[in-house]
Amino acid sequence: MAGQQRVYRARIKSTRSLEKIFRAMELIASSRISKARQAVASSTPYARAISRAVSAVATYSDVDHILTTEKETVRRAAVLVVTADRGMAGAYSSNAIRAGEQLRERLTEEGKEVATYVTGRKGVAFLRFRKREAAAEWTGFSDAPRYEDAETIGDTLVEAFLKEYEDGGVDEIHIVYTRFVSMVTQQPEIVRLLPLEVVEGTEPPAADELLPLYSFEPNPAEVLDALLPKYVNSRIFNALLQASASELASRQRAMKSASDNAKELIRTYTRLANQARQAEITQEISEIVGGASALAS
Amino acid sequence: MPLQVELVSAEAKVWTGTARMVIARTSEGEIGVLTGHEPTLALLAPGQVTIRGEAGETVVAQVEDGGFLSIDHDRVTVVADTAALVTDSAR
Numbered sequence: 001m002a003g004q005q006r007v008y009r010a011r012i013k014s015t016r017s018l019e020k021i022f023r024a025m026e027l028i029a030s031s032r033i034s035k036a037r038q039a040v041a042s043s044t045p046y047a048r049a050i051s052r053a054v055s056a057v058a059t060y061s062d063v064d065h066i067l068t069t070e071k072e073t074v075r076r077a078a079v080l081v082v083t084a085d086r087g088m089a090g091a092y093s094s095n096a097i098r099a100g101e102q103l104r105e106r107l108t109e110e111g112k113e114v115a116t117y118v119t120g121r122k123g124v125a126f127l128r129f130r131k132r133e134a135a136a137e138w139t140g141f142s143d144a145p146r147y148e149d150a151e152t153i154g155d156t157l158v159e160a161f162l163k164e165y166e167d168g169g170v171d172e173i174h175i176v177y178t179r180f181v182s183m184v185t186q187q188p189e190i191v192r193l194l195p196l197e198v199v200e201g202t203e204p205p206a207a208d209e210l211l212p213l214y215s216f217e218p219n220p221a222e223v224l225d226a227l228l229p230k231y232v233n234s235r236i237f238n239a240l241l242q243a244s245a246s247e248l249a250s251r252q253r254a255m256k257s258a259s260d261n262a263k264e265l266i267r268t269y270t271r272l273a274n275q276a277r278q279a280e281i282t283q284e285i286s287e288i289v290g291g292a293s294a295l296a297s
Numbered sequence: 298m299p300l301q302v303e304l305v306s307a308e309a310k311v312w313t314g315t316a317r318m319v320i321a322r323t324s325e326g327e328i329g330v331l332t333g334h335e336p337t338l339a340l341l342a343p344g345q346v347t348i349r350g351e352a353g354e355t356v357v358a359q360v361e362d363g364g365f366l367s368i369d370h371d372r373v374t375v376v377a378d379t380a381a382l383v384t385d386s387a388r
Binding site: 039042043045046049050052053056057060108146149151214215216217218222226227230233234237292 | 303305306307308309310323324325335336337338339340357363365367369374376378379
């Protein structure tokens with residue numbers, strides 16, 4: 001009978017130490033999340049300046065660039081899926097992966113080959129488990145990405161885009177990431193990265209205003225050449241930052257409910273342990289009483 | 298009317314404010330921007346960008362690899378992947 005009690009005590013102990021881990025993870029996530037949101041905010045001026053400049057070139061000159069031209073036939077598409085490096089974030093990574101898989105299915109139905117690019121250890125593990133080959137993978141920065149990380153990814157993707165199909169190049173690039181809507185909502189989102197559609201920031205000049213004559217140094221084509229890869233990088237950087245904020249937010253939420261559950265479990269086990277102890281005492285007493293009355297008679 | 302200057306790097310806004318003059322090195326050579334400059338979009342060469350502020354202070358920023366400079370209606374935006382202030386406002 002004492003065995004029963006010991007089992008409950010052991011369970012309480014292990015649940016308690018798990019709860020401590022959950023609590024610590026929750027606190028870490030919530031302290032990092034404000035930093036991550038700040039990073040999103042402070043990268044906005046750069047993104048805005050770049051897109052304004054790109055749209056200025058697009059509006060005031062008539063250069064075509066390879067990164068903005070649609071290819072006639074799209075035979076291979078690249079999908080970049082942004083996932084987390086670590087688990088314990090609820091359904092965060094699996095949601096992103098699921099959105100990526102759906103996109104992959106859709107593209108395959110359209111008759112395109114799909115090359116998968118992935119960031120984050122969870123996505124890498126997903127592919128490895130299914131014995132699928134990633135075209136390229138990056139790990140180690142999912143909760144605090146730096147601009148250099150976005151640059152490496154951007155350079156690889158642009159290079160793949162510029163290559164011919166026969167040499168393993170891709171004709172369009174999609175990116176799947178988790179947009180940070182609020183602390184409680186994070187939305188997996190699919191954007192087409194290349195070929196670029198420049199939409200933001202074009203303010204058509206008023207009718208009475210003279211079109212400003214832009215001068216480009218050294219010349220429009222070269223300016224565009226330098227700007228567009230930067231634009232791509234800043235889009236990727238923004239996606240990475242949003243994803244990191246989402247990851248931390250869903251980790252915080254998952255860990256909060258995990259530690260709540262642990263508390264609930266501890267309470268149940270404590271009750272059961274008390275019951276077992278009481279049952280044991282009752283049994284001992286009745287044994288003593290039974291023994292005494294057997295001797296007396 | 299003074300120039301509205303914004304100096305941004307990829308990760309953060311480095312400096313904003315009003316200035317009388319902005320001096321930078323583009324791929325073609327030195328450029329000095331005063332108010333009323335024509336709209337321009339120029340690629341920067343690595344080097345220093347000097348901003349002469351309204352109150353006479355001088356802000357110097359080191360721009361690393363390829364940034365660009367855009368001027369539009371007296372609004373100057375200096376953008377670089379990496380930029381750091383080397384401010385010596387006393388001068």
